[in-house]
Amino acid sequence: MHSPKKINVNDKRYLHIEWNDGSESMLLIANLRKSCPCAACLTEKANKPATYIPLLSTAQLTLKDIKSVGTYAIQLTWQDGHDSGIYTYDKLKEGKY
Numbered sequence: 001m002h003s004p005k006k007i008n009v010n011d012k013r014y015l016h017i018e019w020n021d022g023s024e025s026m027l028l029i030a031n032l033r034k035s036c037p038c039a040a041c042l043t044e045k046a047n048k049p050a051t052y053i054p055l056l057s058t059a060q061l062t063l064k065d066i067k068s069v070g071t072y073a074i075q076l077t078w079q080d081g082h083d084s085g086i087y088t089y090d091k092l093k094e095g096k097y
Contacts, residue, residue, distance in 0.1 A: 002093040003071065009063055017092060025092060030061050032076065035097040038084035 006018040015032060017025040034054060036042075045052075062079040069075050069086055077083040091097055 002089045007066055029063060032097050033061055036085040
């Protein structure tokens with residue numbers, strides 16, 4: 001199972017994760033927000049046409065907090081207050097967000 005040793009934000013644009021196997025991931029924060037896995041965001045995306053491109057504000061793209069969820073995921077809290085997305089370590093490791 002993948003688990004992070006260290007997670008931090010680089011240049012306000014990237015989520016940098018050092019994994020327990022010695023590898024590292026640099027994930028674009030904007031992509032994490034656009035790929036939010038919460039039910040509300042998934043429903044909103046499902047109701048938009050395939051050509052829809054979301055325009056996000058600075059507050060929507062700024063991370064305020066990162067919390068562990070058990071031993072399998074993190075919860076990201078955005079400056080606009082959105083915090084219901086749970087990002088699993090396996091998908092983060094595979095770059096699937």
